[in-house]
Amino acid sequence: xxxxxxxxxxxxxxxxxxxxxxxxxxxxxxxxxxxxxxxxxxxxxxxxxxxxxxxxxxxxxxxxxxxxxxxxxxxxxxxxxxxxxxxxxxxxxxxxxxxxxxxxxxxxxxxxxxxxxxxxxxxxxxxxxxxxxxxx
Ligand code: ZN
Numbered sequence: 001x002x003x004x005x006x007x008x009x010x011x012x013x014x015x016x017x018x019x020x021x022x023x024x025x026x027x028x029x030x031x032x033x034x035x036x037x038x039x040x041x042x043x044x045x046x047x048x049x050x051x052x053x054x055x056x057x058x059x060x061x062x063x064x065x066x067x068x069x070x071x072x073x074x075x076x077x078x079x080x081x082x083x084x085x086x087x088x089x090x091x092x093x094x095x096x097x098x099x100x101x102x103x104x105x106x107x108x109x110x111x112x113x114x115x116x117x118x119x120x121x122x123x124x125x126x127x128x129x130x131x132x133x134x135x136x
Pocket of ligand 1: 010011012057081083131
């Protein structure tokens with residue numbers, strides 16, 4: 001292994017309505033949304049809420065063919081993915097591919113907050129949509 005997992009970067013939660021969900025997380029749970037951003041390549045608007053060393057990411061679809069829209073259609077709102085921060089995402093993808101892990105993204109793509117991200121297929125990870133992310 002030539003890459004290293006640094007920590008759980010964030011947990012992605014699929015929601016129908018960002019403003020509605022924000023009421024719960026901010027007013028009832030007491031978190032604060034510090035950044036919102038629309039990521040065109042993923043057809044989502046994201047809202048990040050720091051929770052100490054990691055974050056919660058709310059994801060709302062901006063189009064019907066967005067992965068988040070499909071997730072909600074199939075399973076309803078809820079935890080959609082788990083993101084691990086790695087030290088080198090290119091090395092990670094090469095290592096994982098060599099190990100036979102099914103990659104959704106063969107090369108990293110831009111994520112929210114300037115991160116480089118890539119998803120691994122749940123069929124290779126025990127049922128979890130796993131995101132790798134690298135932030136420099
Ligand atoms: Zn994410």
